[in-house]
Amino acid sequence: MSGINYSEKIPNNVNLSSDRTLQRALEHWQPNYLQWWQDMGPEASQNMDVYLRTAVSVQPDGWAHFDYVKMPEYRWGIFLTPQDGQRKIHFGEHMGSDVWQDAPGEHRANLRRIIVTQGDTEPASVEQQRHLGLTAPSLYDLRNLFQVNVEEGRHLWAMVYLLHRYFGRDGREEADALLQRNSGSEDSPRILGAFNEKTPDWLAFYMFTYFTDRDGKFQLSALAESAFDPLARTTKFMLTEEAHHMFVGESGVSRVLQRTAQVMNELKTNDPEALRKAGVIDLQTIQRYINFHYSVTIDLFGADQSSNAAIFYSAGLKGRYEEGKRTDDHRLNNDTYKILQVVNGELKEIEVPMLNALNEVLRDDFIKDTVAGVSRWNKVLEKHGIDFRLTVPHKAFNRKIGSLSGVKVSPDGQVLSEDQWNNHVNDWLPTDEDRAFVASLMGRVVEPGKFANWIAPPVIGINRQPIDFQYVRFN
Numbered sequence: 001m002s003g004i005n006y007s008e009k010i011p012n013n014v015n016l017s018s019d020r021t022l023q024r025a026l027e028h029w030q031p032n033y034l035q036w037w038q039d040m041g042p043e044a045s046q047n048m049d050v051y052l053r054t055a056v057s058v059q060p061d062g063w064a065h066f067d068y069v070k071m072p073e074y075r076w077g078i079f080l081t082p083q084d085g086q087r088k089i090h091f092g093e094h095m096g097s098d099v100w101q102d103a104p105g106e107h108r109a110n111l112r113r114i115i116v117t118q119g120d121t122e123p124a125s126v127e128q129q130r131h132l133g134l135t136a137p138s139l140y141d142l143r144n145l146f147q148v149n150v151e152e153g154r155h156l157w158a159m160v161y162l163l164h165r166y167f168g169r170d171g172r173e174e175a176d177a178l179l180q181r182n183s184g185s186e187d188s189p190r191i192l193g194a195f196n197e198k199t200p201d202w203l204a205f206y207m208f209t210y211f212t213d214r215d216g217k218f219q220l221s222a223l224a225e226s227a228f229d230p231l232a233r234t235t236k237f238m239l240t241e242e243a244h245h246m247f248v249g250e251s252g253v254s255r256v257l258q259r260t261a262q263v264m265n266e267l268k269t270n271d272p273e274a275l276r277k278a279g280v281i282d283l284q285t286i287q288r289y290i291n292f293h294y295s296v297t298i299d300l301f302g303a304d305q306s307s308n309a310a311i312f313y314s315a316g317l318k319g320r321y322e323e324g325k326r327t328d329d330h331r332l333n334n335d336t337y338k339i340l341q342v343v344n345g346e347l348k349e350i351e352v353p354m355l356n357a358l359n360e361v362l363r364d365d366f367i368k369d370t371v372a373g374v375s376r377w378n379k380v381l382e383k384h385g386i387d388f389r390l391t392v393p394h395k396a397f398n399r400k401i402g403s404l405s406g407v408k409v410s411p412d413g414q415v416l417s418e419d420q421w422n423n424h425v426n427d428w429l430p431t432d433e434d435r436a437f438v439a440s441l442m443g444r445v446v447e448p449g450k451f452a453n454w455i456a457p458p459v460i461g462i463n464r465q466p467i468d469f470q471y472v473r474f475n
């Protein structure tokens with residue numbers, strides 16, 4: 001089951017040719033996908049040869065093959081981790097029963113909604129990033145951007161396969177609609193807010209891949225626990241690819257910090273204006289970008305109390321992050337969880353039934369993971385002898401979803417009046433001027449081994465290639 005068949009139009013390890021109707025339906029969707037890639041995918045990139053990895057197996061060791069590929073010829077396919085015939089549902093009301101190989105009638109609508117919502121984020125991020133190739137700070141970075149883009153395209157394929165295979169006509173219609181909504185569109189935007197924001201520059205791209213692809217990791221991890229086995233197996237393999245996306249973000253921000261710290265030391269200054277004049281991004285601006293991307297991303301986990309979250313869990317559709325490692329009863333009917341609420345204009349912790357707070361549980365797991373990476377960024381500053389420390393803002397800062405959206409809160413957690421917020425918001429979120437400054441630094445660097453002035457080179461290349469490797473050929 002784990003071998004991938006590359007002789008077919010759609011590479012797959014799900015024995016697609018044994019189901020001619022399904023195969024035809026997906027082969028019919030394929031040209032629409034390619035048209036979407038032409039129209040909405042990376043701009044002016046169709047002819048480039050890009051040193052990309054392609055999945056050739058779903059085994060953890062040696063699953064990827066690296067070679068030059070023109071992106072429209074990338075072999076987007078359908079890859080699920082092998083079926084484990086023994087797998088049992090391990091949380092919720094059906095705990096102990098066999099997992100489902102089909103979508104049960106009573107859960108169809110919810111499963112379809114979960115799959116569509118996940119599927120919608122994948123092409124959205126490609127759309128958000130489509131102009132970035134024009135201003136890549138190096139060939140190495142350009143290649144990483146394109147790697148992320150083709151894999152998000154494959155993640156769309158992963159969800160479209162489930163829709164076509166298990167959800168009949170409704171599923172096929174949803175698969176078409178995934179190519180019709182567009183990030184930031186007035187008439188038919190993407191489903192979730194963060195996926196309608198712009199990713200206008202490379203600092204935003206690194207922040208996006210660090211924070212927002214990490215939201216992907218947590219959502220996919222929760223779905224990898226699902227009682228609906230095809231969803232669990234699909235998302236498991238998507239997680240293998242996702243790790244690289246977060247690496248691009250974490251290492252990208254590290255390299256920006258390293259370069260800024262170098263120049264701070266060379267010029268013996270921490271004055272943002274002097275640093276901007278020297279062509280690097282000041283730490284205050286980086287902090288404002290963190291504040292923005294962090295707050296927009298934690299909104300993606302949804303309302304802090306949600307009856308849907310409870311239903312999804314109890315029905316076995318969506319588990320918790322690392323469900324299998326937890327030692328409670330995996331039903332949670334008698335458990336509670338502390339969430340933040342606004343009570344008389346103040347933030348108060350209140351205890352609510354855990355089942356209703358599962359969005360918050362996942363958000364808190366995400367926050368823990370995020371904070372760990374930010375402290376690794378601070379290590380870069382520490383190593384250069386710089387006192388400044390980056391932080392993530394308070395959970396209630398700049399929220400648009402859930403009860404915390406009803407209150408203005410500073411990054412350090414003070415509840416503010418509207419006036420106080422307005423007086424300080426430019427210290428906390430990227431201003432037009434910040435964005436214009438960062439945009440002014442962006443310009444494509446195409447010489448192998450050369451990097452834009454505002455970012456340090458990486459420590460090692462891709463697939464053990466040297467840093468000055470020709471990662472992209474323009475033709």
Ligand SMILES: [Fe+2]
Pocket residue numbers: 122151152155216242
């Ligand atoms: Fe993805």
Ligand SMILES: [Fe+2]
Pocket residue numbers: 152213216242245
């Ligand atoms: Fe991703």
